[in-house]
Amino acid sequence: MAAQLVHSQSAPLVPCSPWGTWRSQNHKFFIRSSVVQDSRSSTAPRAGRRKLVLVPASRSPLGRSVAPRRRAPALAAVPKAQGGLDFINSNVTPLALISALLIGWHFPAYGAAAAGRNLAPLSTAGMFFLSGLLLNSGEVGDALRCPAALAYGLTAVLGLTSALAPLVLRLPLAPPELAIGFAIFCCMPTTLSTGVVLTQAVRGNAAVALMLTVSSNLLSVLSVPLLLRWVLGSAAGAASFSPLAICLGLARTVVAPLLAGVAVQLAVPGVPAWRAARRRQLSYLSAGLLAFIPWMQISRAAAGRLPLGPGTLASAAATGLGIHLVFLATNVALTSPIRFSTISAVADRGIRRAVILCSSQKTLPIAIAVIGQLGEGLGPGAAYAAIACVAAHLIQTVFDSGLVSWWLRRDAAALEAETRAA
Secondary structure (H helix, E strand, C coil): CCEEEECCCCECCCCCCCEEEEECCCCEEEEEEEEEECCCCCCCCCCEEEEEEEEECEECCCCCEECCCCCCCCCCHHHHHHHHHHHHHHCHHHHHHHHHHHHHHHCHHHHHHHHHCCCHHHHHHHHHHHHHHHCCHHHHHHHHHCHHHHHHHHHHHHHHHHHHHHHHHCCCCCCCHHHHHHHHHHCCCCCCCHHHHHHHHCCCCHHHHHHHHHHHHHHHHHHHHHHHHHHHCCCCCHHHCCHHHHHHHHHHHHHHHHHHHHHHHHHCCCHHHHHHHCHHHHHHHHHHHHHHHHHHHHHHHHHCCCCCCHHHHHHHHHHHHHHHHHHHHHHHHHHCCCCCCCCCHHHHHHHHHHHHHHHHCCCHHHHHHHHHHCHHHHHHHHHHHHHHHHHHHHHHHHHHHHHHHHHHHHHHHHHHHHHHHC
């Protein structure tokens, strides 16, 4: 049994060791001390009485007396749970897209019904409205000081990388709608958020990345219809649209909602603070709207019992990786001799990395919107075109995340070498 020793006099609260030792004639005890609150005074600072509990020591296998083990708090699962939440927050878009593909393929009924109600334009408009609402438009003006970066970036995004589309269309992929999807993907502007986020992570010039994002997506209303007419030609589904129809459709579902989101955050006083407090939830909603269209396309394909095996997915992933590597190699080679900033080598490197990242990536939402408008000509095979775009988007996101990590490690190694040399 444990014996209790309670001090008769009040003592101030002082830190003490939770375990001490006390010996009797034949036994060894460990003293566990705690503080008992004294409520005799309601106005003065409360004192406490130390409560000493004598706990008999247990015996270890070696015969030594050891203190009783205190039960550790049940917090071991917290770091793992927090790590899982961090992973979800960092990869919400890829996870949403993968989930949409899996759910649409295995449970196609609801997605096929949504596709039959033509909900894709509403999803696209809502997604671009959120993109405009989340856009940090205050940084756009800073990028105007880098005209060389903007000129090269827009030329590369809308021209140089799109020139690969006719070659991609001739790839012997099965089914042929995969090649059509990759060709459409090559004609797209840069990503709406990934390029800016990765540029910030690598300490690049975020203002240049943001300006390239906004300008290329606005110009895509004119460039995408003309590029698609040139690239697709007489391919399957190409005759089902006119450049004017695509232009009007993109203006209605992309540009107008994007500008509306920007106007709301600039005109309504409380919106910036509300957006900052709920940015994570808004990003979840944007990712869900982005995954909504591939979910409908895949559900439609699964309802039509189109074959989709591991070989098709592997060829889509390999083709997406190859296209992105060509984009990166081209932009790295062409930007090497260009001096983007005369201020310092660090500023020049930051602008160059922003240009390389944004010029090598293509946006998925506009590609999905275009495939939705081409759906009548492509038929159920539009799902394969959507799979190609989703695969290319996932590959470029994962690969560029690794590239940013490699850049950061190289910068850290260079800084350490300079420090040692000094």
